[in-house]
Amino acid sequence: xxxxxxxxAMHADLAAALIRAAARVYGPVDDVxxxxxxxxxxxxxxxxxxxxxxxxxxxxxxxxxxxGGSCHVCGASAARGRGSxxxxxxxxxxxLLDYLHNRDHLGVEELAERLLQKGRESIRLQRAAS
Amino acid sequence: xxxxxxxxxxxxxxxxxxxxxxxxxxxxxxxxxxDGVAASAWERDLLQSAAPDAEVRVATLAEVAGxxxxxxxxxxxxxxxxxxxxxxxxxxDAGACFRLLNLGGLHYAPGKDKVNEYVYLDARDRDSARTLxxxxxxxxxxxxxxxxxxxxxxxxxxxxxx
Numbered sequence: 145x146x147x148x149x150x151x152x153a154m155h156a157d158l159a160a161a162l163i164r165a166a167a168r169v170y171g172p173v174d175d176v177x178x179x180x181x182x183x184x185x186x187x188x189x190x191x192x193x194x195x196x197x198x199x200x201x202x203x204x205x206x207x208x209x210x211x212g213g214s215c216h217v218c219g220a221s222a223a224r225g226r227g228s229x230x231x232x233x234x235x236x237x238x239x240l241l242d243y244l245h246n247r248d249h250l251g252v253e254e255l256a257e258r259l260l261q262k263g264r265e266s267i268r269l270q271r272a273a274s
Numbered sequence: 275x276x277x278x279x280x281x282x283x284x285x286x287x288x289x290x291x292x293x294x295x296x297x298x299x300x301x302x303x304x305x306x307x308x309d310g311v312a313a314s315a316w317e318r319d320l321l322q323s324a325a326p327d328a329e330v331r332v333a334t335l336a337e338v339a340g341x342x343x344x345x346x347x348x349x350x351x352x353x354x355x356x357x358x359x360x361x362x363x364x365x366x367d368a369g370a371c372f373r374l375l376n377l378g379g380l381h382y383a384p385g386k387d388k389v390n391e392y393v394y395l396d397a398r399d400r401d402s403a404r405t406l407x408x409x410x411x412x413x414x415x416x417x418x419x420x421x422x423x424x425x426x427x428x429x430x431x432x433x434x435x436x
Contacts (some may be wrong), residue, residue, distance in 0.1 A: 155289065183391070185284040185381035186357075212324035213289035220320055 149204035153179040153215040193222040203228025203252040207235040238266035283379040294418040302350025307338040339368035359402035
């Protein structure tokens, strides 16, 4: 099974920072593209995302930070008509790490569903011990 | 008036609108006045899903102008988004008599000059701005509610003269 490619598209420097943080925990991170929406109009951002996903012959994942944000909206536009390009919004570090651990042995759809579940489970409360 | 925010933003619905302005002003409805988006069922659906806490109405300029007075009298409050200054002027021409226009995101494109980090204008944008200013519309540059609003004419003197 081939590796599921990914693009991390987020506000400001968050995408690059998430990859740097993942590298601290996981080791060197390769084959993940990074994009900031900084200064880009909707059209320019959609073009930038489209350029990156156009080469994914078997689909892939577009990770964004915020549902309804420009990266999400433009990611959805860029994915339109490309069957197995899936947008996942709300990516955090645990979910990114789970992607890195599973991208080589799961298909796009199966991986997307797994990450949705893992992401939801990753937000937890730690209350002070009594 | 139930129009809470009339904004020029080439990203239309996005994070600043949904999270920052939306959390501050809590609109019941977000109107997107855009003939191109209104003509595409797929784009309409996408924008409608992008703001889960408000009802999104994507409409043509004529439809928004026609609904202007009834929305102004309606309960709940509304935002209006257009993608550029010429569209804002066309909407004003059509009868949407807004008095305050927020400039929130007019990003770089070839041929546009930088006014600040998120506002770039060309000659046609400035023509539209001058016409709106001459009609008494206040043009304020402000990306998020926590930022200080600044008049466009003070940031870009070319807009203030003819």
